[in-house]
Structures are given as structure tokens and as C-alpha cells.
Amino acid sequence: MRLFTAIDLPAEVVRSLDTLLDHLRPAAHIKWSAPANLHITIRFIGEFAEQRLPELRAALASLPAHPAIPIAVRKLGFFPNPHSPRVFWAGVEASPDLAALASEIDAALEPLGLPPEGRPFSPHLTLARIREPATMQKLRESIAALPSLEFGAFIADRFYLYESRRTPAGSVYTKLAEFPLSK
Numbered sequence: 250m251r252l253f254t255a256i257d258l259p260a261e262v263v264r265s266l267d268t269l270l271d272h273l274r275p276a277a278h279i280k281w282s283a284p285a286n287l288h289i290t291i292r293f294i295g296e297f298a299e300q301r302l303p304e305l306r307a308a309l310a311s312l313p314a315h316p317a318i319p320i321a322v323r324k325l326g327f328f329p330n331p332h333s334p335r336v337f338w339a340g341v342e343a344s345p346d347l348a349a350l351a352s353e354i355d356a357a358l359e360p361l362g363l364p365p366e367g368r369p370f371s372p373h374l375t376l377a378r379i380r381e382p383a384t385m386q387k388l389r390e391s392i393a394a395l396p397s398l399e400f401g402a403f404i405a406d407r408f409y410l411y412e413s414r415r416t417p418a419g420s421v422y423t424k425l426a427e428f429p430l431s432k
Contacts, residue, residue: 252410253411253413254411266339266400287376301361309410318347320341322339322340323340336377
């Protein structure tokens with residue numbers, strides 16, 4: 250099973266990003282994310298044996314209680330940089346509690362043989378993947394013409410364990426478990 254943990258977006262933020270993507274899609278021929286699939290990945294776990302799923306759920310359920318996390322979705326950018334982009338993203342700004350949660354998830358998964366990712370936690374929403382070099386000038390112009398780079402804010406009070414299955418039509422995500430932040 251290919252797994253990850255994530256925070257879901259509320260419907261109003263998804264609608265805002267859907268409107269954004271409708272506006273930007275004609276500006277670049279890249280692999281755009283489906284708005285229904287947008288989420289804030291906390292930890293990509295990768296391949297994990299299905300028979301060990303109860304062990305993984307128990308590790309995630311054992312995390313200490315957390316306050317709800319205020320999150321704002323704003324700004325747009327490219328990874329690794331604008332000159333050689335591989336990912337087009339929307340920024341996620343959150344209280345330090347989000348990074349603390351990511352760190353605690355890393356610590357809970359390490360005894361299961363899942364070492365921390367080894368790179369700093371950088372919350373974002375993947376709006377598109379850029380597989381081949383593409384001209385981004387029209388996309389950059391469309392972004393510059395946007396009236397706002399604010400896409401919504403919300404309070405996260407839970408996270409989820411997801412399975413990701415790759416299909417010819419794109420990834421399909423299935424929720425396997427829900428973990429409230431306050432116990």
C-alpha cells in the first residue's frame with residue numbers, strides 16, 4: 250500500500266482553488282491536480298505492508314493532543330525554483346503547531362522502520378506537476394494578473410491516513426483512518 254498522512258481542505262477553499270485552476274489551466278500544458286484531490290501532506294509514508302496497517306494506525310492514534318491549527322492558503326510558487334520548475338504550488342501558512350505535528354508523526358513512525366524524510370517540512374498544495382520542460386511565461390503572466398493570492402483560511406482539527414493508488418487517469422486517494430487533534 251502507498252500511504253501518506255494529510256489534512257483535508259474545507260469545501261470553500263477547494264472552490265477557491267478550483268476557480269484559480271480554471272483560470273490558469275489554459276496558460277500551461279502541465280499535469281494539473283484535480284481540485285478534489287488537493288490536501289496538505291504532512292508525511293509521505295510510501296509503500297507499507299497492509300498487514301501492518303493496525304500497527305501504523307495505533308502509532309498515529311498515540312500522538313499527544315494538539316490544539317486546532319489555523320491555516321491560510323496563499324501565494325503561488327514553483328519547486329525547486331521558477332527557472333527549472335517541477336511542481337507548481339499554493340503556499341500553506343500555519344502556526345508552528347503544524348510543523349510540531351509533522352515532527353511528532355515522524356517520531357511515531359520511526360519505531361515502525363520509517364525514518365524521517367530527511368528534508369525540512371514545507372507544507373504546500375501541489376497544484377500541478379511539470380514532467381517535461383514547458384514554457385511558463387504565459388502562466389507567470391496569468392499569475393501576475395490575479396487580483397489576489399489569498400485562497401482561504403480554516404482551522405484544522407484533524408488529520409487523515411490515506412492510501413494513494415496510481416491509475417492511468419491519475420492518483421486515487423482513499424481515507425483509511427481519521428485522527429482528531431484533541432483527544
